[in-house]
Amino acid sequence: xxxxxxxxxxxxxxxxxxxxxxxxxxxxxxxxxxxxxxxxxxxxxxxxxxxxxxxxxxxxxxxxxxxxxxxxxxxxxxxxxxxxxxxxxxxxxxxxxxxxxxxxxxxxxxxxxxxxxxxxxxxxxxxxxxxxxxxxxxxxxxxxxxxxxxxxxxxxxxxxxxxxxxxxxxxxxxxxxxxxxxxxxxxxxxxxxxxxxxxxxxxxxxxxxxxxxxxxxxxxxxxxxxxxxxxxxxxxxxxxxxxxxxxxxxxxxxxxxxxxxxxxxxxxxxxxxxxxxxxxxxxxxxxxxxxxxxxxxxxxxxxxxxx
Amino acid sequence: xxxxxxxxxxxxxxxxxxxxxxxxxxxxxxxxxxxxxxxxxxxxxxxxxxxxxxxxxxxxxxxxxxxxxxxxxxxxxxxxxxxxxxxxxxxxxxxxxxxxxxxxxxxxxxxxxxxxxxxxxxxxxxxxxxxxxxxxxxxxxxxxxxxxxxxxxxxxxxxxxxxxxxxxxxxxxxxxxxxxxxxxxxxxxxxxxxxxxxxxxxxxxxxxxxxxxxxxxxxxxxxxxxxxxxxxxxxxxxxxxxxxxxxxxxxxxxxxxxxxxxxxxxxxxxxxxxxxxxxxxxxxxxxxxxxxxxxxxxxxxxxxxxx
Numbered sequence: 001x002x003x004x005x006x007x008x009x010x011x012x013x014x015x016x017x018x019x020x021x022x023x024x025x026x027x028x029x030x031x032x033x034x035x036x037x038x039x040x041x042x043x044x045x046x047x048x049x050x051x052x053x054x055x056x057x058x059x060x061x062x063x064x065x066x067x068x069x070x071x072x073x074x075x076x077x078x079x080x081x082x083x084x085x086x087x088x089x090x091x092x093x094x095x096x097x098x099x100x101x102x103x104x105x106x107x108x109x110x111x112x113x114x115x116x117x118x119x120x121x122x123x124x125x126x127x128x129x130x131x132x133x134x135x136x137x138x139x140x141x142x143x144x145x146x147x148x149x150x151x152x153x154x155x156x157x158x159x160x161x162x163x164x165x166x167x168x169x170x171x172x173x174x175x176x177x178x179x180x181x182x183x184x185x186x187x188x189x190x191x192x193x194x195x196x197x198x199x200x201x202x203x204x205x206x207x208x209x210x211x212x213x214x215x216x217x218x219x220x221x222x223x224x225x226x227x228x229x230x231x232x233x234x235x236x237x238x239x240x241x242x243x244x245x246x247x248x249x250x251x252x253x254x255x256x257x258x259x260x261x262x263x264x265x266x267x268x269x270x271x272x273x274x275x276x277x278x279x280x281x282x283x284x285x286x287x288x289x290x291x292x293x294x295x296x297x298x299x300x301x302x303x304x305x306x307x
Numbered sequence: 308x309x310x311x312x313x314x315x316x317x318x319x320x321x322x323x324x325x326x327x328x329x330x331x332x333x334x335x336x337x338x339x340x341x342x343x344x345x346x347x348x349x350x351x352x353x354x355x356x357x358x359x360x361x362x363x364x365x366x367x368x369x370x371x372x373x374x375x376x377x378x379x380x381x382x383x384x385x386x387x388x389x390x391x392x393x394x395x396x397x398x399x400x401x402x403x404x405x406x407x408x409x410x411x412x413x414x415x416x417x418x419x420x421x422x423x424x425x426x427x428x429x430x431x432x433x434x435x436x437x438x439x440x441x442x443x444x445x446x447x448x449x450x451x452x453x454x455x456x457x458x459x460x461x462x463x464x465x466x467x468x469x470x471x472x473x474x475x476x477x478x479x480x481x482x483x484x485x486x487x488x489x490x491x492x493x494x495x496x497x498x499x500x501x502x503x504x505x506x507x508x509x510x511x512x513x514x515x516x517x518x519x520x521x522x523x524x525x526x527x528x529x530x531x532x533x534x535x536x537x538x539x540x541x542x543x544x545x546x547x548x549x550x551x552x553x554x555x556x557x558x559x560x561x562x563x564x565x566x567x568x569x570x571x572x573x574x575x576x577x578x579x580x581x582x583x584x585x586x587x588x589x590x591x592x593x594x595x596x597x598x599x600x601x602x603x604x605x606x607x608x609x610x611x612x613x614x
Contacts, residue, residue: 005584009511010613013373021419023422024432024433024587028315032434036434037584041433041434041435041436042433042436042438043431043433043438043440043446045433045434046431046433046614050376068559071415071419071422073413073415073419073420073422073423073426074422074439076423076427076440077422077423077425077431077439077440078426078433078438079394079425079426079431079432079438079439079440079441080440082389083387083439084387087387089452104340104417105413105414105449106380106412107449107479108378108380108412109477109479109482112328112380112381113377113380115330115380115381115383115384115509116380116383116384116545118534119380119383119384119385120383121385124353124384124385125331125542126331126348126349126352126353126385126388127339127343127348127352128348129348129349130510131349131350131385131386131388133350133383133384133385133387133389133589134386141453142414142451144449144450144474144477144482144486144487145477145479145481145482146479146481146482146483146484146485146486147481147484148479148480148481149479149481149482167451169450170416170451170458171416171455172416172452172455173455174452174453174455174456175416175451175452175453175456176453176496177454178450178451178453178500179453181490181491181495181498182490182491182496183487183488183490184488188485188488188490188495189359192484192485195484204312205449220489230585243366254405290577296504301410
């Protein structure tokens with residue numbers, strides 16, 4: 001799947017991912033009104049509003065970006081109807097040939113990680129039948145449990161041609177409290193990065209990128225060069241661009257020498273672009289149009305780094 | 308909520324929690340057959356089987372234990388119907404006056420942790436109305452993101468009288484890879500433990516236990532004394548008892564000097580007791596009866612430590 005992602009990035013000339021971290025506060029009134037009219041101001045109404053908003057965004061950007069990333073927490077807060085919107089958005093995006101990243105940050109002891117892997121990447125058995133619960137292509141994984149909490153995900157990746165991004169360096173300021181602690185002369189995030197490389201090499205075969213990717217935030221460009229060195233065949237998911245403070249200029253060291261191996265995520269700056277005065281000329285509540293223009297600009301910015 | 312848990316443990320004289328990590332392989336044929344008869348071999352059928360099994364367990368044990376813990380991954384793998392069974396089991400257990408721990412191990416950057424906190428401990432707003440998505444009393448939280456990823460959970464705990472257990476030392480063998488790394492002379496899990504203590508002291512007031520608890524596995528009794536010293540007013544959720552290798556004899560250092568502050572979880576050994584030859588005399592597929600006897604024995608074992 002990481003190879004497929006690398007190819008899609010090349011083909012669309014866009015190392016960019018649109019984050020569908022959809023909150024109700026970002027959904028325009030015409031969409032919430034339509035949803036509440038059918039379902040009332042209920043969890044079902046919220047779920048329908050999120051799904052409808054996501055369809056507008058996906059319709060507007062599917063031909064110019066390789067992937068979307070869904071932050072599951074934004075759906076989970078609306079319970080079952082919210083998670084139905086999560087599932088339906090995944091299906092909708094896949095029909096438009098987008099690669100779908102589930103930003104779930106799961107991770108647990110082995111037997112539990114195996115259940116999460118079945119839930120988000122694989123299949124689950126019920127009597128003689130098998131089903132897919134949430135059919136994402138790639139998910140994010142938390143490394144706190146170490147190898148035996150990671151391996152079940154990698155096994156399912158191999159069986160189902162899927163991928164994972166393991167948290168290495170996160171975008172939030174407090175991430176440093178644990179991740180930057182030094183141990184045996186190196187920060188924890190470098191130790192995790194070495195683990196990602198080992199786990200990935202075990203399954204990479206001859207591929208350019210292994211199924212085991214890494215989350216490396218845009219907000220710490222100073223460490224990107226070292227992390228790329230430690231993880232030469234690892235796809236980087238780069239959050240924290242735009243609203244969180246990361247800039248295109250600082251992205252160069254995240255890429256491989258060949259200018260590959262990176263997918264930069266932006267959420268609020270794209271899906272909330274319709275509220276930005278900069279895009280007001282596109283029309284009132286022009287959700288899709290503004291998102292398309294905003295992500296187009298971001299693609300240009302990111303590609304400029306590689307010139 | 309941690310005070311309420313401490314009181315419930317005292318009242319029932321049982322520092323024990325039953326883990327509803329329900330998998331289909333542990334559900335007897337009469338229950339799956341009944342579910343499949345109505346819903347077919349579908350995700351809905353699986354969800355109904357899990358919920359029905361859980362009701363049998365809860366009915367059998369609610370008067371002798373203070374709490375149940377649901378491992379959400381076991382439900383998430385069955386998608387929307389699985390998560391509906393998770394939600395329904397929470398409601399059922401609360402009606403029986405059990406404290407319900409959601410073993411969700413969520414954690415992310417601040418704005419995302421806030422959404423998870425609303426999902427599992429708080430309320431979410433839809434227009435003018437508010438709803439609870441998954442109404443657990445306490446959840447487990449992953450500390451990889453540091454303070455700003457933890458704080459949104461603590462805020463919701465304060466507003467809603469709920470609690471969290473932060474992962475400090477997990478029960479799986481590979482947990483040591485990251486958690487036992489030494490930094491500034493101490494293992495990472497001690498640094499996390501100090502964080503748990505600070506976060507908890509900020510909100511404890513005069514209470515015996517703060518709303519911020521810790522996960523400290525039964526499989527590492529050698530470190531319990533030190534962790535209790537670092538976290539004197541912290542409730543410990545102790546997994547890894549029984550099937551994972553932890554024994555009652557080694558539990559003493561987990562408790563405070565007053566013999567409090569501990570809730571030991573056992574999942575498979577209780578909910579799967581009906582398959583154990585030891586309990587065969589209770590009848591065929593005696594799910595509830597076997598669970599009750601098994602947890603009764605476990606309570607005696609755990610209390611014996613305190614004599």
